[in-house]
Amino acid sequence: MFEQLVGKLPVGIGVVDENFNVIYLNDFFLDRLPYELRQNYKETPVTELFQGEGKFLKRRLKSVFVLQHPSFSYWEQRPHIFPFKSSRPITGEETQMYQNMEILPVKDKATGKKLACIFLQDVTAQASYFRAQQKLSEALKKEHEAQRKLIRKLDTAQSQLIQAEKMASTGQLAAGIAHEINNPIGFVNANLNTLAQYASHLISICDGVYSYLENFNDELREQIEALYQSNHYDLLKDDITELIEESTDGLTRVKDIVENLKNFSLENSEGVQTVDICTVCNQLITLISAQYSVPQYKFDCELEKVEVMGNPGPLKQALMNIMINAAQAIHTKGVVKLSVRDSGDKVTIKILDSGCGIPAQNLKRVFEPFFTTKPEGQGQGLGLSVAYTAIEQHQGKISISSKEAKGTVVEISIPKQPSNASSATSEDLSIPSEALPTDTQHA
Numbered sequence: 332m333f334e335q336l337v338g339k340l341p342v343g344i345g346v347v348d349e350n351f352n353v354i355y356l357n358d359f360f361l362d363r364l365p366y367e368l369r370q371n372y373k374e375t376p377v378t379e380l381f382q383g384e385g386k387f388l389k390r391r392l393k394s395v396f397v398l399q400h401p402s403f404s405y406w407e408q409r410p411h412i413f414p415f416k417s418s419r420p421i422t423g424e425e426t427q428m429y430q431n432m433e434i435l436p437v438k439d440k441a442t443g444k445k446l447a448c449i450f451l452q453d454v455t456a457q458a459s460y461f462r463a464q465q466k467l468s469e470a471l472k473k474e475h476e477a478q479r480k481l482i483r484k485l486d487t488a489q490s491q492l493i494q495a496e497k498m499a500s501t502g503q504l505a506a507g508i509a510h511e512i513n514n515p516i517g518f519v520n521a522n523l524n525t526l527a528q529y530a531s532h533l534i535s536i537c538d539g540v541y542s543y544l545e546n547f548n549d550e551l552r553e554q555i556e557a558l559y560q561s562n563h564y565d566l567l568k569d570d571i572t573e574l575i576e577e578s579t580d581g582l583t584r585v586k587d588i589v590e591n592l593k594n595f596s597l598e599n600s601e602g603v604q605t606v607d608i609c610t611v612c613n614q615l616i617t618l619i620s621a622q623y624s625v626p627q628y629k630f631d632c633e634l635e636k637v638e639v640m641g642n643p644g645p646l647k648q649a650l651m652n653i654m655i656n657a658a659q660a661i662h663t664k665g666v667v668k669l670s671v672r673d674s675g676d677k678v679t680i681k682i683l684d685s686g687c688g689i690p691a692q693n694l695k696r697v698f699e700p701f702f703t704t705k706p707e708g709q710g711q712g713l714g715l716s717v718a719y720t721a722i723e724q725h726q727g728k729i730s731i732s733s734k735e736a737k738g739t740v741v742e743i744s745i746p747k748q749p750s751n752a753s754s755a756t757s758e759d760l761s762i763p764s765e766a767l768p769t770d771t772q773h774a
């Protein structure tokens with residue numbers, strides 16, 4: 332009865348002696364043997380009975396006999412030791428049986444012989460389920476990654492929208508201020524011109540009086556001379572002209588700045604048109620040197636005009652952001668140099684500064700939105716990411732190289748005639764951070 336029960340168990344049970352000859356197999360095993368072997372399996376070596384995996388089985392059995400310690404093989408490590416029974420229904424998509432196998436050392440009490448008992452469990456259902464789960468979690472992982480990329484793209488686009496908004500409102504503010512300042516500048520300028528003329532007349536009168544002095548009597552002459560001297564007439568005469576000239580120069584500079592402010596704020600929505608990079612650079616130098624007066628500014632261009640087809644607003648914005656960075660990098664003394672070259676179908680612009688430079692570990696991050704090393708409230712970390720997008724929209728390239736304590740060079744090249752100049756869509760807004768190179772030169 333007991334032997335019958337063991338024989339019918341849905342797990343494989345087999346007993347092997349120290350010579351690796353099979354002593355007992357239950358039906359689970361027998362069903363998987365070729366028909367002719369089933370009758371005479373006893374005393375047959377395992378390698379003969381189970382030809383496919385006989386050698387593996389023998390190795391395991393040997394270790395159990397030598398070490399007198401159980402041995403276990405898991406389905407993941409050695410999945411198919413024995414085949415499915417030919418009549419067994421196929422489980423799901425599996426074509427082979429997954430098995431766990433355990434071999435235990437036992438001793439025959441009657442003879443004292445060392446034996447090994449093999450237990451084999453069909454775990455196809457669990458294995459199949461486990462593998463399906465694995466596939467699912469891999470698919471989920473992929474989806475997560477795709478979502479993360481999408482979120483990154485959205486973050487970038489959002490930050491650039493914030494910057495655009497900020498720039499638009501700054502632009503409006505600038506336009507408003509420029510408009511308000513224009514009127515007083517107008518009458519101060521007119522008054523200054525009149526003042527210059529009046530001063531010149533007054534000087535002529537005073538000089539005339541002085542030249543007639545010899546016609547006066549001594550007492551009167553001395554009194555008039557004393558009056559001229561006590562009021563430092565010679566000094567007043569020289570200084571008044573110089574002061575008026577300086578004021579006129581200063582006013583001209585203010586007028587230039589206001590003019591440029593108006594340019595920058597109004598041209599954002601102008602669309603694609605001819606942009607003269609030289610004019611833009613000159614305007615920028617005037618504008619930025621008024622705000623950051625520490626560096627010395629140099630403009631290097633052999634041509635009078637270098638034109639590209641582009642959107643003036645974003646182009647100026649990009650150059651302005653880079654120029655501001657260059658100016659901000661110089662704390663005591665240094666140079667910001669802008670050079671423009673006509674390189675055939677492209678225009679190359681270099682913005683060089685002799686400022687603090689960028690440490691190598693930061694260089695790979697400078698184009699990331701919100702990356703800033705400036706104190707809170709002084710930098711949003713958006714300047715370069717906005718510049719990157721603007722140059723990309725113009726099918727151009729931007730790269731930055733830097734040496735700490737030496738300075739930084741930002742190089743931009745823009746095609747003069749982009750293949751489809753109006754194709755700047757919202758998709759172009761994204762800056763794939765993984766696309767940015769990681770060495771000390773970044774493009």
Ligand SMILES: Nc1ncnc2c1ncn2[C@@H]1O[C@H](COP(=O)(O)OP(=O)(O)OP(=O)(O)O)[C@@H](O)[C@H]1O
Nearest residue numbers: 656657660688697703704710711712713714715739
């Ligand atoms: N010319 C430069 N010299 C030194 N460091 C620079 C230079 N240009 C950029 N950087 C570094 O790159 C960082 C990012 O520059 P980015 O213009 O994007 O942002 P920001 O200047 O910090 O802030 P924002 O431009 O929004 O006011 C800066 O914080 C600075 O550390």
Ligand SMILES: [Mg+2]
Nearest residue numbers: 652656714715
């Ligand atoms: Mg900046």
